[in-house]
Amino acid sequence: DIQMTQSPSSLSASVGDRVTITCRASQTISSYLNWYQQKPGKAPKLLIYGASSLQSGVPSRFSGSGSGTDFILTISSLQPEDFATYYCQQSYSVPFTFGGGTKVEIK
Amino acid sequence: QVQLRESGPGLVKPSQTLSLTCTVSGGSISSGSYSWSWIRQPAGKGLEWIGRIYTSGSTSYNPSLKSRVTISVDTSKNLFSLKLSSVTAADTAVYYCAREGYSSGWQLDCWGQGTLVTVSS
Numbered sequence: 001d002i003q004m005t006q007s008p009s010s011l012s013a014s015v016g017d018r019v020t021i022t023c024r025a026s027q028t029i030s031s032y033l034n035w036y037q038q039k040p041g042k043a044p045k046l047l048i049y050g051a052s053s054l055q056s057g058v059p060s061r062f063s064g065s066g067s068g069t070d071f072i073l074t075i076s077s078l079q080p081e082d083f084a085t086y087y088c089q090q091s092y093s094v095p096f097t098f099g100g101g102t103k104v105e106i107k
Numbered sequence: 108q109v110q111l112r113e114s115g116p117g118l119v120k121p122s123q124t125l126s127l128t129c130t131v132s133g134g135s136i137s138s139g140s141y142s143w144s145w146i147r148q149p150a151g152k153g154l155e156w157i158g159r160i161y162t163s164g165s166t167s168y169n170p171s172l173k174s175r176v177t178i179s180v181d182t183s184k185n186l187f188s189l190k191l192s193s194v195t196a197a198d199t200a201v202y203y204c205a206r207e208g209y210s211s212g213w214q215l216d217c218w219g220q221g222t223l224v225t226v227s228s
Contacts, residue, residue, distance in 0.1 A: 032212035043218035050211025091213040095169040
């Protein structure tokens with residue numbers, strides 16, 4: 001299985017901050033990388049697919065970059081509704097494994 | 108707007124079989140190039156991809172669960188199902204069904220609300 005490692009596991013930030021979350025794959029996965037946002041008690045929501053494509057309806061302050069083994073999710077200006085846990089997922093090979101998550105908390 | 112909803116027992120005894128159904132509404136399960144997946148999440152933990160099925164019936168499973176998992180589809184009823192046998196407390200989790208679309212790779216683009224399954228005697 002491909003292991004996905006996210007860092008940090010949690011962070012504290014203020015509204016308006018620029019936030020970056022890193023995801024590293026244990027082997028190359030080309031650009032087959034997705035990002036999801038999950039709020040407490042809710043199902044995950046797709047934000048970014050194919051490493052950098054923004055899912056329809058997702059605000060443009062979210063962006064993704066990277067290829068190969070190293071990927072970044074960036075929130076350009078953190079909004080109150082962005083406090084949540086973020087997961088990366090590889091879709092290069094089955095099983096489609098997830099990272100351990102990054103919890104974004106209010107500073 | 109496609110919607111998914113999980114249903115099934117919230118409590119399963121150890122060694123028994125967990126059975127869940129995901130009903131798809133707002134669109135045909137057979138339309139488009141989608142696969143249909145199950146994912147689970149133990150309380151306070153991360154996400155685990157269980158497996159998926161195409162409407163052709165072709166399946167892919169997580170090797171860690173493969174010996175215990177069966178995913179099936181009923182296109183006439185617009186639903187797909189999960190069976191997990193010989194459950195233990197470690198199988199206690201929120202179980203999600205989701206649609207997998209393909210655009211620059213596979214992605215879970217539509218999720219059910221999730222259903223909590225507890226394994227306990």
